[in-house]
Amino acid sequence: MTDVRSAAPALRQSSEKTATTASGYGMLLVALLAIVAAGVALSQIDRIADWIVITTLLVAIVVELFVLCGFYLLQPNQAAVITLFGDYQGTDRTTGLRWAMPWLIKKKVSVRANNIISERIKVNDLRGNPIEMAAQVVWRVTDTAQALFDVDDYKAFVNVQIEAAVRTIGSRYPYDDFEHQEVTLRGNHDQVGTELRGELIERLRVAGITVDECGFTHLAYAQEIAGAMLRRQQAQAVVAARQTLVEGAVGMVEMALAQLSAKDVVHLDDERRAAMVSNLMVVLCGERDTQPVVNTGSLYQ
Structure with a gap:
């Protein structure tokens, strides 16, 4: 056969x-x-x-x-x-x-440099989130014979291949990583742009065209999930701020208790130590100014 x-x-x-x-x-x-x-x-x-x-x-x-x-x-x-x-x-x-x-x-x-900004296209990133992407590409003809005889319309061919390359790169990486442990479209703009240029050079070689420079001009979540992702980013920021605040407060409480014991200012049992730690954490981590209460009696009243 x-x-x-x-x-x-x-x-x-x-x-x-x-x-x-x-x-x-x-x-x-x-x-x-x-x-x-x-x-x-x-x-x-x-x-x-x-x-x-x-x-x-x-x-x-x-x-x-x-x-x-x-x-x-x-x-x-x-x-x-x-x-x-x-x-x-x-x-x-x-x-x-x-x-x-x-x-x-x-x-x-013409073998001059051509600058083109692609249309905004919707792409699903590595995690399946819909995002909007657009790229700016500087390209020029290096082999006139290939440009005229190996493709039907080399300018239209460039436009189609730019869109295909943007979709390929966009689906290869996540838009963002809140844990900062992997390459992302938003956090590694230069690295992803270099990879996009390599992808375009490989795709346009058949038409005798090379790419001198490229990069993303638009990169954002799609409208249907933009609000949810914004709330997620705000929540992540609040959690990170709280974590930093708590770590600092714990260090300050530990330092205060250590200095009180070292300088023999006051001797506290476990119950009173726990109460002091609680009060200090409330003072240091509270969002409002605390109102002091003056104790005129003994420590245990």
Whole structure:
């Protein structure tokens, strides 16, 4: 039985090569000489035979049209992909006025840096929480042959792959970790951005495109869980603050009892020690100012 996948032809990967072209300034001189020749022939129309004048004019017109049809202009960071009847002949990256055979097709491709901000998309993170993400990507064409011949529309291809890469990275990590024990999208922005760039470079290599810089421009919980997550963060913050407060209060109580015993200020039994610890903890951990009660009797009244 024949495997259908093995029978399918493999994608032929294109590769950029240098095209054979000429400087346009030399051919511009040829065009000027053709104009001069036609002018000289017309000025000598009474002195030479008519067939010589007509032949000279026809040759000058043909040369002029031939030369003018081959001109094209390349600006900095711009390339021209040259084809002959659909066959790739090469790429010209030399800036300025250029010239190639008139029957060659020249398609200009920008190799400048392009900046794009993707649409906000909803992604489920590693824990299944819906989050909203958007990325900013700086990309440019490095291989013009791959960009034109290996994908249908390389600009649309970039947009689709950016969305796919953002979804992949977003589902690979949790949005946040309240225990700070693992890599998260919010807490490790630079590391995740570097991984996103690597993912995009790998995806866009088939189109001859590289990524110079990328990062997240929007990262937040989706609206349906944003309120619940905010309350959770507030609760976590309150618990952390209380924990710090209690740890500090316990240390202060321990220090107070140790100094009272060391300086022989007062001798307390276990019951009175427990009462003093309770009172000190209430004073130190209370959210309101305490109201002191003055005891005018003995310690045990």
